[in-house]
Amino acid sequence: MRASAAQKVDPAHATLWARHYPGHDMIGTRTFGFWLYMLTDAMVYAALFASLGVLSHVVNLAGGPSPSAFINPVYAYGETITLFLSVLIYGYSMVALKNGNHSGVIGSMFAAMLLGMVYLVIAGIDIREMFAQGIIPEASGFLSIFFTIIIYHALHIIVGVVWMLVMMIQVAREGFSANVVYRLINLRLFWHFQAVIWVFVFTFVYLQGMVV
Amino acid sequence: MEAAGAKETREDGSDIYTNVYLEVQVFIENKRYEMCAKMLLSLAALTLGGCSSDGLYLLKPEGLISHTFYHYFILDVVIMLFIIVPTTLLTIWAMWRYRKGGKGSYHPTWSHSSTIEIIVWGIPLVTVGILSYLSVKAIYDVNPYNPGVISKVQKANGGDPVEVDVIATDWRWLFIYPQQHIASVNELVVPVGVPVRFRLTSTSVMNDFLIPQLVGMIDVMPGMRTKQALVADKAGTYIGYSADYSGAGLSWMHFQTRAVRMAQFAQWVKSAQQSPQHLSYAGFDRFAKPYIAVGGDRQIFGSVQPGLFDHVIDEVMRGKVWPTPMAMTENMVNYMKKQRAEQKAGDY
Amino acid sequence: MLVHLQGPWTPVLGRLTLQQIPYENPILLGTFTFVAVLAIAILAATTYFGKWEYLWREWLTTVDHKKIGVMYCLLGLIMLFRGFIDALMIRTQQAIAVGHEAPGYMGAVHGYLTPFHLGQIFTAHGLIMVVFAATPLLVGIMNIIVPLQIGARDMAYPYLNALGLWLTTAGAALVMVSLFIGNFAHGGWYGFVPYFELPYSPGVGVDYWIWTFQLSAIGTSLGSINLIATIVKMRAPGMTWMRLPIFTWASLSTNLIALTSFPVLMVSLALLALDRYVGTHFYTAGMGGNLMLYSDLFWVWGHPEVYFLILPAFGMMSEIIPTFSEKPLFGYATMVIASFAIGGVSWGVWLHHFFTMAASPSVNSFYSVTTMLVGIPTGVKVFNWVFTMYRGRVRYELPMLWALLALFLLLVGGMTGMMNAFASSDYMWHNGLFVVAHFHMMVLVIAASVFGAVEYWFPKVFGFKLEQKWGKWFFWFMILGTGWTFVPMFLLGFAGMTRRLDYIPYMQWSPYLHVMLVGMVFYVLAVCFFVAHLYVSLRDRVSNRAGADAWGTGRSLEWMTHSPVPAYNYAFIPHINVLDEWAWRKENGLTELHAGDYEGIHMPKNTGIPLFLGMLFMGLGFALIWRIWWLALLCVALIVGLIILRSFDRDTDMTIPAHEVERVERGARDETPATARSAGMPGGAVTAHSALRPGTDGIGGGTTSTNPSWAPMDR
Numbered sequence A: 001m002r003a004s005a006a007q008k009v010d011p012a013h014a015t016l017w018a019r020h021y022p023g024h025d026m027i028g029t030r031t032f033g034f035w036l037y038m039l040t041d042a043m044v045y046a047a048l049f050a051s052l053g054v055l056s057h058v059v060n061l062a063g064g065p066s067p068s069a070f071i072n073p074v075y076a077y078g079e080t081i082t083l084f085l086s087v088l089i090y091g092y093s094m095v096a097l098k099n100g101n102h103s104g105v106i107g108s109m110f111a112a113m114l115l116g117m118v119y120l121v122i123a124g125i126d127i128r129e130m131f132a133q134g135i136i137p138e139a140s141g142f143l144s145i146f147f148t149i150i151i152y153h154a155l156h157i158i159v160g161v162v163w164m165l166v167m168m169i170q171v172a173r174e175g176f177s178a179n180v181v182y183r184l185i186n187l188r189l190f191w192h193f194q195a196v197i198w199v200f201v202f203t204f205v206y207l208q209g210m211v212v
Numbered sequence B: 001m002e003a004a005g006a007k008e009t010r011e012d013g014s015d016i017y018t019n020v021y022l023e024v025q026v027f028i029e030n031k032r033y034e035m036c037a038k039m040l041l042s043l044a045a046l047t048l049g050g051c052s053s054d055g056l057y058l059l060k061p062e063g064l065i066s067h068t069f070y071h072y073f074i075l076d077v078v079i080m081l082f083i084i085v086p087t088t089l090l091t092i093w094a095m096w097r098y099r100k101g102g103k104g105s106y107h108p109t110w111s112h113s114s115t116i117e118i119i120v121w122g123i124p125l126v127t128v129g130i131l132s133y134l135s136v137k138a139i140y141d142v143n144p145y146n147p148g149v150i151s152k153v154q155k156a157n158g159g160d161p162v163e164v165d166v167i168a169t170d171w172r173w174l175f176i177y178p179q180q181h182i183a184s185v186n187e188l189v190v191p192v193g194v195p196v197r198f199r200l201t202s203t204s205v206m207n208d209f210l211i212p213q214l215v216g217m218i219d220v221m222p223g224m225r226t227k228q229a230l231v232a233d234k235a236g237t238y239i240g241y242s243a244d245y246s247g248a249g250l251s252w253m254h255f256q257t258r259a260v261r262m263a264q265f266a267q268w269v270k271s272a273q274q275s276p277q278h279l280s281y282a283g284f285d286r287f288a289k290p291y292i293a294v295g296g297d298r299q300i301f302g303s304v305q306p307g308l309f310d311h312v313i314d315e316v317m318r319g320k321v322w323p324t325p326m327a328m329t330e331n332m333v334n335y336m337k338k339q340r341a342e343q344k345a346g347d348y
Numbered sequence C: 001m002l003v004h005l006q007g008p009w010t011p012v013l014g015r016l017t018l019q020q021i022p023y024e025n026p027i028l029l030g031t032f033t034f035v036a037v038l039a040i041a042i043l044a045a046t047t048y049f050g051k052w053e054y055l056w057r058e059w060l061t062t063v064d065h066k067k068i069g070v071m072y073c074l075l076g077l078i079m080l081f082r083g084f085i086d087a088l089m090i091r092t093q094q095a096i097a098v099g100h101e102a103p104g105y106m107g108a109v110h111g112y113l114t115p116f117h118l119g120q121i122f123t124a125h126g127l128i129m130v131v132f133a134a135t136p137l138l139v140g141i142m143n144i145i146v147p148l149q150i151g152a153r154d155m156a157y158p159y160l161n162a163l164g165l166w167l168t169t170a171g172a173a174l175v176m177v178s179l180f181i182g183n184f185a186h187g188g189w190y191g192f193v194p195y196f197e198l199p200y201s202p203g204v205g206v207d208y209w210i211w212t213f214q215l216s217a218i219g220t221s222l223g224s225i226n227l228i229a230t231i232v233k234m235r236a237p238g239m240t241w242m243r244l245p246i247f248t249w250a251s252l253s254t255n256l257i258a259l260t261s262f263p264v265l266m267v268s269l270a271l272l273a274l275d276r277y278v279g280t281h282f283y284t285a286g287m288g289g290n291l292m293l294y295s296d297l298f299w300v301w302g303h304p305e306v307y308f309l310i311l312p313a314f315g316m317m318s319e320i321i322p323t324f325s326e327k328p329l330f331g332y333a334t335m336v337i338a339s340f341a342i343g344g345v346s347w348g349v350w351l352h353h354f355f356t357m358a359a360s361p362s363v364n365s366f367y368s369v370t371t372m373l374v375g376i377p378t379g380v381k382v383f384n385w386v387f388t389m390y391r392g393r394v395r396y397e398l399p400m401l402w403a404l405l406a407l408f409l410l411l412v413g414g415m416t417g418m419m420n421a422f423a424s425s426d427y428m429w430h431n432g433l434f435v436v437a438h439f440h441m442m443v444l445v446i447a448a449s450v451f452g453a454v455e456y457w458f459p460k461v462f463g464f465k466l467e468q469k470w471g472k473w474f475f476w477f478m479i480l481g482t483g484w485t486f487v488p489m490f491l492l493g494f495a496g497m498t499r500r501l502d503y504i505p506y507m508q509w510s511p512y513l514h515v516m517l518v519g520m521v522f523y524v525l526a527v528c529f530f531v532a533h534l535y536v537s538l539r540d541r542v543s544n545r546a547g548a549d550a551w552g553t554g555r556s557l558e559w560m561t562h563s564p565v566p567a568y569n570y571a572f573i574p575h576i577n578v579l580d581e582w583a584w585r586k587e588n589g590l591t592e593l594h595a596g597d598y599e600g601i602h603m604p605k606n607t608g609i610p611l612f613l614g615m616l617f618m619g620l621g622f623a624l625i626w627r628i629w630w631l632a633l634l635c636v637a638l639i640v641g642l643i644i645l646r647s648f649d650r651d652t653d654m655t656i657p658a659h660e661v662e663r664v665e666r667g668a669r670d671e672t673p674a675t676a677r678s679a680g681m682p683g684g685a686v687t688a689h690s691a692l693r694p695g696t697d698g699i700g701g702g703t704t705s706t707n708p709s710w711a712p713m714d715r
């Protein structure tokens, strides 16, 4: 801290160079960066949920329907179950990765991906039904943020599904190279993160909406 | 190595910083800095000579609120100068004394002193404490919704405040006097010594209501109602304008505030009520279309549809807009001609 | 086409029509001719000298953090120049259009700029200066210096680094395109709602503003991820947190701000975009929207943003002042704490940008107090710099002069900032020229630090120092310009004059407005001197050659490798023992840089993909602005495809063989004149001798044209 503290290191015996320095742990660095990315995405969600808070008053319904009138809990539960199941099964693919089992990774990832697709189908039906009833983002400030949050979340699921598809091909092609492994780990983070976010979406958008 | 080192390196012609060092020395010895300072000062005097303090409205408060602002403003500045000026002097002193070749002694490893650290955290901390106290007090004193200083006056003097509803359009000010059922465009008339309370809204975009010599700003927002209050100390005419960017007509969106004695105010109200112009919501709908008030465009309405102010807010909340034509001011002169042809004054 | 638009729309070209090209406007026509001629000249010159290959190999596809940093800085300088031209136009218009008798030209009632045109100018000025001039300059310098200061060979994600650069460039390019196709937003750099909603800003200007802003936001967030990961993960062995150079600390704190705040900006812009494109009601006055939400979201980013800009500037000052005071920074630990305190508090002050929005007095009080709190750590910084000079031996070379100018500007800007924070005063001059003058003092702190940092680190990057004569003229004329422009502006602030006026009704203000023109003349001269400065420096570069430790009193790690820095930064990774490692080594005579046999060095390979992605994002932005949906879809598809394609590329790295390293090291031209310079350390005999004796292939010889070259950048 002080210059005088510097003198305490004995120059005669100090190590000056890191010879044969192995460089940096590539996988650790990549995952760290992905954590940082997820922090930014969490901030996006934080801003969106804050907006939801601001736009959840009676005036923000602009005389339109209130959420309790149009939220369909069946779909929301369906989405919850498929997404959590998908995350669980993705976990199995990580176990397979630890065991170095190619087909295990690909197989469980395939199942996780299918479940992600089911989620998307349910969400799609849900949104279509609402649109059909005239419950559209243009109708009021509340509906604007309502749809923005659920669609933004669904976009993440689409990204996750495409990513899984790519990873299955890469595992098949090049096995467990460092590049593939860090991507699998990051995808795990990503996929878990979507489940965590869903908890918030479910609580603040669906449950709270139904109660109000 | 000290001075000896400097000489050593000076022999090495390629060394840049010793050259600079020399230059600084020469600069100081020749008193070139004095010359420079003199030149700068005279240039400054020359250029600022033309400026007068006439226009420095914030420094000439004429209302209770603006006086209060001014009081705290001076306090704030004085306290800050107590710390900024010594800091500046200290910096200059250190720069001078510890310049290479200066008198200051050189301690190449000195970089820590707990005493100094405590002082450098302590002084700002205390200052900020004092300023915070003053700031909070000032905020309550001039709180637009219920200014402490005006409440005090009212408690002492009693009497009813004058009420004014302000509607900002693109780009004019409409002042409605709901008690008197009159309205005035781009001209605000208020009695001296009596609290005036405003309710404000806007039709299309955000504006900011400001009369520098009487009262500070409050945002004027579509679909919303804000409040403001003032007391004028002295009869006179004061400028007022919108302080928030609201589009092409902003620069012309100014109004005159006439502070007049109570008797004159009553007279003005009476004469205004004689005006044949009536302002209904339908008329207002046309009035609120984008219009750049290049000519000042003052106007009086002798009667106003009751509840117009709240009606406008309701309409806006329901989604009413007064859209701006595309790139309306790309050619402003042409636009003004068109505008004049379309909107003949008084046609509401 | 999802919402009601004024004007035509076709599926093929969207809103784009021939009328959108402003060929009748002489100013724009002139600019266009100038830019076109310049572009043709540059392209022709590149072809004539056969430099395309070099440009492509060494710059456009590079992933080298130093070259990327240099390109960031170039971008920043060019945009600074553009912003300056904007400032000139604002000032001339405001000097002409005073009083209702002022003449009007070119379709304006007064002056020569219509509100529509002036609005675009101040909006572009503000946006460009903040996100396309200051930010790239700061990010560029961080990019170059941070890896060097922590003893890393590159950033954590070199590929991402290039992507950040090209995204920012794409945004800047789109701003320039708006000059000639369509128009830019005309309501202020931070946007207003509902003014920026479709009914009140029906043209494409706001769309340009949204997408350029958005691109730069994405670019900066990526950059911040990269810098944080680099600092956390890539430090050389032995570099503990308390041995981190202060500029690296500043970069860390500032990028933590960016990482957490830019996403909020993206949301605030995205919601506005949704309002404009699909007709949602986030910020509308009616239909259940909430227009105050925008102010909150924007300034939740906007305020941290200004500290994102100032903290690296503080870091630069903290590097320059010790070097030229020839002693360690005073109070290193408190300096670090202060940086993080500023960063932390910056999150709790945003409401001071709209004190006048009728929040309750208790809320305003809260934000007034938190805002003032920032004065404490900032004050600590100021005092610590002063005490760094205290008992030092201060040399007034150009970097130091700039750093000290920054310090004085900070005192003025800080004092006036504190005056803004005093809410009752802010009620009087919010949105006025007092505020404008306040923040110009602050942004000029940034400008001054950046110029100081450029002078300071230039020899490190290019191997020669900038000359001092014209540099000093530039310095002094920047001061004159600043005085003559902004002192009157403060006075006009007290006059109650508000910002963004294209016409000034009150004649009493005209003398001040005219005095400000004098300031602009000084500024114009300053820019000329700057050009001369660069030209003369380049011309005399051989005689201004600098050694590894260019200033002789450098303290941190970056002075420990050759100037210019080879592609791999350090042939041997240093092991860090103390804070200010290099100063310590000099004190103890440990200046030998050759640590034995060379080893092969693992480095990332060049790639053109970031550049292509940048172009595609620019295309996407353009398509969205003009609502050309097919083009937007095409760009998205190509972007996704390219990203996936790249993930299949296994050939992304390479190893520089040991003999190559040896060759470059031998050719390194930073042999300091035999005597070297005094290290400014006790026991002055210690020299900063650093390089190997040059071998047969001397300066500039022998190490050219390997593919790609690992040698320093300007060979």
Ligand code: HEA
Pocket (backbone or CB within 6 Å): C077, C078, C080, C081, C084, C087, C088, C090, C091, C122, C123, C125, C126, C127, C129, C130, C133, C134, C187, C188, C189, C190, C436, C440, C443, C444, C447, C485, C498, C499, C500, C501, C523, C524, C526, C527, C530, C531
């Ligand atoms: C980093 C930010 C930054 C910087 C550096 C500046 C610099 C300057 N600005 Fe800027 N300004 C803003 C950010 C900035 N501004 C913002 C955010 C706004 C608000 C916009 C809004 O209202 O929405 C604003 C608004 C603003 C206004 C207000 C208009 C109004 O509202 O009424 C004015 C008026 O004078 C002005 C003037 C100037 C001047 C004279 C400079 C001078 O200091 C310029 C000095 C610069 C130079 C002299 C250039 C030097 C250039 C080089 C050395 C490069 C040369 C390069 C090559 C040749 C390649 N600015």
Ligand code: HEA
Pocket (backbone or CB within 6 Å): B080, B083, B084, B087, B123, B124, B125, B127, B128, C190, C306, C307, C309, C310, C352, C353, C354, C371, C372, C374, C375, C376, C378, C379, C380, C382, C410, C411, C413, C414, C415, C416, C417, C418, C419, C420, C421, C422, C426, C429, C430, C431, C435, C438, C439, C442, C443, C446
């Ligand atoms: C780099 C940019 C930068 C920096 C560092 C700052 C720093 C500060 N700013 Fe500034 N500010 C801007 C850029 C910046 N600002 C911009 C761009 C805007 C307007 C945007 C727009 O509207 O377009 C703005 C607007 C702005 C406002 C809103 C005004 C309005 O719109 O009405 C306020 C209000 O509180 C404010 C306050 C402050 C304060 C208190 C600091 C403090 O951090 C200053 C702290 C520094 C010191 C105090 C000096 C050193 C300290 C000492 C010597 C110690 C002792 C002193 C004391 C204890 C008093 N700023």
Ligand code: CUA
Pocket (backbone or CB within 6 Å): B219, B221, B224, C291, C292, C357
């Ligand atoms: Cu701002 Cu309501």
Ligand SMILES: [Cu+2]
Pocket (backbone or CB within 6 Å): C302, C303, C306, C349, C350, C352, C353
């Ligand atoms: Cu701020």
